[in-house]
Amino acid sequence: MVFAVSTTATEAEQPKTLTFREVYHPPSAASSNGRVVSIKHENNVNFGAEIYGIDLNNFNAADFALISDALHRHKLLVFKEQPRMLTPKQQYRLTSCFDPDEKTGGFAHGADPVLLSENGVTIYGLPNRPAINEQPQVHILGRGEVPSDHFDFPPGFKVKGINHVDFHLPPHIPQEEREKGASRFYQWHWDGSLYKIPPPRVGCLLAVRTPKGPDVTVHWGDGTGRTKKIAPGATAMIAGSQALDLLDPELREIVLHSRIEYAPHAFQWMSTARSTQLGHLIETEDREIPLDKLSPWSEENICIYPMVWKNPVTGEKSLQVHGQGAFKLYLKSSPDGEETVITDLKEVRAFMHRIMSPVLSPENIYAHPHEEQDVILWYNRALWHSITEFPESYGPRIMHQCNIAASDHPSQ
Structure with missing residues (x-):
């Protein structure tokens, strides 16, 4: 789920993309054996449910009807007791079902470049986001060495992990403290390219390997001293509905009637800039790539x-x-009110901080503790999320992620 700048590969460089029609052939079924159990939280979090009784490698039309309804109501689903690892083809099938009007089956960030070619095998993607050739919309995220004989990946292949030192403003957490479990939220976001390609409706994540060790402590780094204990390698999530509810009435009215313009090739544009320590904004230092220097x-x-x-x-x-x-x-501030256009980046970011910061508090965050073979599915148009750092000594975090460009751009 980390965003990264990607160059566009030529059509000839791309592996075959299986379309929705080739993958999705739902059998008929009268009912589903699935059970939906709400996740009970001890804080202000009010979303999430666990699903039992559905084998995602063999789900049917009735199962999907239950899944779709539950996802829109709970926003996050955790599929437990999977009898075996979800295959990339079935992960793509599940994700595709949410958008039957989307015909291209394209990855949400566009075409992947060639990452490496050796022994007659070509791997596409980026060091922190290699694609699985069997189903190129499914990428590997995390950090560390993939399991042996993992699809087409060569022996010893390692996925590059995040490092807040490379992206966040200093002061950074010293390495020795990070090895003892000090952590950061890396980037608060919803998945999408922010340019041209409609953002996915859903995201899907399979836990293949998870880090093993004590909980880590996430530090806000914003001078407040706030921290939160979470499982290592957890995905942190926040409900956009709660973010809206926490705004004062005047500010809520403004966001209800306002729009954001995102930068062209936004992740290329921000690639030379630095994030705030909380991971929700870019610091205004005039370090962005000029628009005339972008692709x-x-x-x-x-x-x-x-x-x-x-x-x-x-x-x-x-x-x-x-x-x-x-x-x-x-x-x-109202449907018929006068529109004010803000173009100064410092002012833009000050406003974004006003509307994002109220919800970015420990009691509003659910940090999902991944368990191997579990699958999570989230409604990408209602949740924000961030990955978190963990000590390298805890071992690899290998996740299969699938998100597909939607057939439509979001609307209110």
Whole structure:
């Protein structure tokens, strides 16, 4: 789930992409044996459910109907007691089912470049996001060595992990403290390219290998002294609906009627900049790549999204914003009010901090503790998430992630 800059590969360089029609052939079924059990939290978190009784390698139409309804209502689903590892083809099938109008089956960040070629095998992707040739929309995330004989990956292949030293403003956590369990939220976001390609409706993550060791302590690094104990390698999540609810009434009215323009090739644009220590914004230091130095881009592919997105099943509204990619704001306090355009990046980021920071508090965060062979599915248009650091001595974190470009851009 880490965003990274990618160069575009040529069509000839790409592995065969299996389309929705080739993968999804749901059998008929009268009912599902699935059970939905809400996750009980001890803090302010109010989303998430566990699913039992559905084998994701063999789910049927009734199973998917249950899954889809549960996901829109709970926003995060954790599939327990899977009899075997979810295959990449079935992971893609599950993800694809949420958007039957999407015909290309494209990866949410566009074409992958060639990562390596040896012994007649070509691997696509990036060092921190290699693709699985069998199903190229499924990528490996995490850090460390993949299991032996893992698809087409050569022996000893390692996935590059995150390092907040490479991305966050100093002061950084000293290495010796990190090895003792001090951690950071790396980047608060929802998945999407922020340019041209519609963001996925859902994200899907399979835990193949998880780090083994005591809980880590996440430090906010913002001068407040706030910390949170979490499982190593956990994925931290926040509900956009709660982020909206926590705003004061005046600010809530503004975000309900306002829009964000994201930078062209946003992740390339921010690749030379630095994040705030909390991982929710880019610090304004004039370090972004100038627009005329970016890969070719066009105005018609700029993404301008409402700040608030609506759940099509429940009608619930969520504040869904990507603070680091924000480039310009169009602010209105009412449907018919006068629109104010904010173009100064420092002002843009100050406003983003105002609307994002209230929810970024320990009691509002669910840090999901991954267990091997479990699968999580989240509604990408209602949750924010961030990966977290953990000591290298805890061993590898190997996850299979699938997200697919949607057939539509989000609307309120």
